[in-house]
Amino acid sequence: MYRRDNLEVLREMNSETVDLIYLDPPWNKNDTFVGSQGKGVQKIKEWFIEIQKRGEFPDKDFEVIFKDGPSFKDIWRDSDVNQEWHSEIDERVPSLIPYLSGIKGHTEHGGYFYLIFMMIRLMELKRILKPTGSIYLHCDPTMSHYLKLLMDIIFGDKNFQNEIVWNYKGTTNSPHRFARKHDVLLLFTKGTKHLFFADSVRVPYENSDKFIQDKTGRWYKKWSKGKNYYPAQLFQDGKWVLKGKYQYDVWNDIPSMSTSHGKEYLGYPTQKPLKLLERIIKASSKKGDLVLDPFCGCATTCVAAENLGRKWVGIDESELSYYMNYYRLRTWDPLLQEGKAPPAIFLIDKKDDFPVREFASHDEKEEYDQRRITRKDVEGIRQKRKKKMPLKKEDEAALRELLYHDQGGLCAGCDYPKNKHDFHLDHIKPKSKDGVHDETNRQLLCGSCNLIKGDRTMEDLWKRLVELKRITKATFPILRAKFERSQSFFNKGDTEGI
Numbered sequence: 001m002y003r004r005d006n007l008e009v010l011r012e013m014n015s016e017t018v019d020l021i022y023l024d025p026p027w028n029k030n031d032t033f034v035g036s037q038g039k040g041v042q043k044i045k046e047w048f049i050e051i052q053k054r055g056e057f058p059d060k061d062f063e064v065i066f067k068d069g070p071s072f073k074d075i076w077r078d079s080d081v082n083q084e085w086h087s088e089i090d091e092r093v094p095s096l097i098p099y100l101s102g103i104k105g106h107t108e109h110g111g112y113f114y115l116i117f118m119m120i121r122l123m124e125l126k127r128i129l130k131p132t133g134s135i136y137l138h139c140d141p142t143m144s145h146y147l148k149l150l151m152d153i154i155f156g157d158k159n160f161q162n163e164i165v166w167n168y169k170g171t172t173n174s175p176h177r178f179a180r181k182h183d184v185l186l187l188f189t190k191g192t193k194h195l196f197f198a199d200s201v202r203v204p205y206e207n208s209d210k211f212i213q214d215k216t217g218r219w220y221k222k223w224s225k226g227k228n229y230y231p232a233q234l235f236q237d238g239k240w241v242l243k244g245k246y247q248y249d250v251w252n253d254i255p256s257m258s259t260s261h262g263k264e265y266l267g268y269p270t271q272k273p274l275k276l277l278e279r280i281i282k283a284s285s286k287k288g289d290l291v292l293d294p295f296c297g298c299a300t301t302c303v304a305a306e307n308l309g310r311k312w313v314g315i316d317e318s319e320l321s322y323y324m325n326y327y328r329l330r331t332w333d334p335l336l337q338e339g340k341a342p343p344a345i346f347l348i349d350k351k352d353d354f355p356v357r358e359f360a361s362h363d364e365k366e367e368y369d370q371r372r373i374t375r376k377d378v379e380g381i382r383q384k385r386k387k388k389m390p391l392k393k394e395d396e397a398a399l400r401e402l403l404y405h406d407q408g409g410l411c412a413g414c415d416y417p418k419n420k421h422d423f424h425l426d427h428i429k430p431k432s433k434d435g436v437h438d439e440t441n442r443q444l445l446c447g448s449c450n451l452i453k454g455d456r457t458m459e460d461l462w463k464r465l466v467e468l469k470r471i472t473k474a475t476f477p478i479l480r481a482k483f484e485r486s487q488s489f490f491n492k493g494d495t496e497g498i
């Protein structure tokens with residue numbers, strides 16, 4: 001499980017290695033989704049405080065981590081799109097460019113930027129999918145029509161298999177239009193020889209169907225007219241079970257989390273039900289296959305995959321999602337009740353624990369190298385930093401990239417995770433206090449910490465954050481120690497006046 005921007009991880013995954021991808025990305029709702037702050041989340045926080053007493057996660061402050069509850073941003077702006085992505089899209093899938101020009105200016109609320117964000121990721125997802133693999137893109141009618149076209153171009157319209165309508169119930173006030181009560185799941189495959197296990201997701205026959213049982217106990221279904229019968233059973237897991245009907249592409253037998261706040265609900269915003277994921281995983285993978293969810297939220301896909309004996313990889317950039325996943329997988333009842341040990345979870349949170357891509361061919365390596373200019377640049381900056389060499393203006397993007405990795409995606413002030421593009425590039429020691437204008441004196445701060453810090457020092461910032469109750473007094477020295485550790489690598493013994 002990676003706590004990262006998924007693009008960074010996907011780019012490092014080997015081609016054609018994943019059997020099934022399910023993604024439930026942001027949907028361009030022009031809103032920030034905030035989950036429950038209720039008892040469920042409090043219980044998870046307390047669980048972490050308990051395991052911390054037994055020695056796990058010694059340097060984490062769970063009061064701070066759980067302070068604001070789970071949330072993620074679904075608002076799209078120019079700054080969410082990296083300029084280099086345009087040229088990459090043009091090189092790899094040129095037919096996307098006329099599509100992009102067509103929609104520019106026609107989608108409300110940053111839809112154009114959202115679609116570029118999705119494009120660049122879907123291109124990588126196609127690359128890592130096996131030739132027999134399938135991908136389910138979960139969205140809703142806000143963007144489903146744009147995303148379907150996008151998928152048609154990237155995966156090929158001949159590989160479109162289904163538009164699944166997931167219809168759920170719930171009370172809604174909708175006096176001006178029909179109540180909006182469905183999500184859309186677009187199912188595409190990498191090729192025409194895809195795997196699909198229709199028998200494993202059959203649904204029970206309805207009451208009106210006519211069945212007859214023979215002397216041995218096996219069931220037959222009667223044709224509507226005539227006296228012919230055909231077997232209505234399937235030999236599964238060592239026993240005969242009623243076959244049931246093939247599953248249609250309209251699913252209305254799975255309640256949403258908002259109507260069924262059962263045991264499963266963790267308080268994560270937009271959490272999806274396990275039953276939904278189990279149907280997808282059973283239909284499009286077999287035991288031992290690899291399932292990937294690049295926007296895994298509170299790990300619904302990972303838990304479903306674990307229950308069904310599949311291997312899995314989850315990615316989410318949110319820090320809270322990362323801890324909620326850990327909690328969920330370690331304490332997930334059905335696993336423990338069945339006497340199974342909790343899964344071994346590799347929580348990949350550090351820059352060194354990163355996949356290293358192996359290339360299938362020389363051409364693939366060359367294509368990757370061309371595109372990874374930023375990664376090379378980042379390495380260059382790292383060297384320049386070590387040698388305290390001056391940086392040029394054009395090195396700034398790579399410096400951001402490097403700092404984002406070094407800081408583990410967290411603000412150097414309040415230790416909160418942020419989207420890479422939302423960070424401000426700050427001078428640690430203010431220039432007005434003789435801070436040098438070189439990269440060894442730079443860090444990423446979230447907008448709010450940058451504003452509070454202004455021309456002051458880090459020490460002043462943390463004091464103010466305590467006053468504002470954004471961090472606790474107890475956290476202050478932990479943050480300072482962490483900060484000093486990261487600085488000492490570049491500025492040995494030079495942290496005075498920070």
Ligand SMILES: C[S@@+](CC[C@H](N)C(=O)[O-])C[C@H]1O[C@@H](n2cnc3c(N)ncnc32)[C@H](O)[C@@H]1O
Pocket residue numbers: 004005006007024025026071072268269270271272273294295296297298299300301315316317318321
């Ligand atoms: C709709 S939620 C997924 C909910 C999930 N299906 C579940 O059942 O909990 C979308 C998730 O995508 C994550 N996310 C958004 N942008 C991301 C990115 N670039 N890389 C990784 N995760 C991202 C958010 O933190 C959020 O948890």
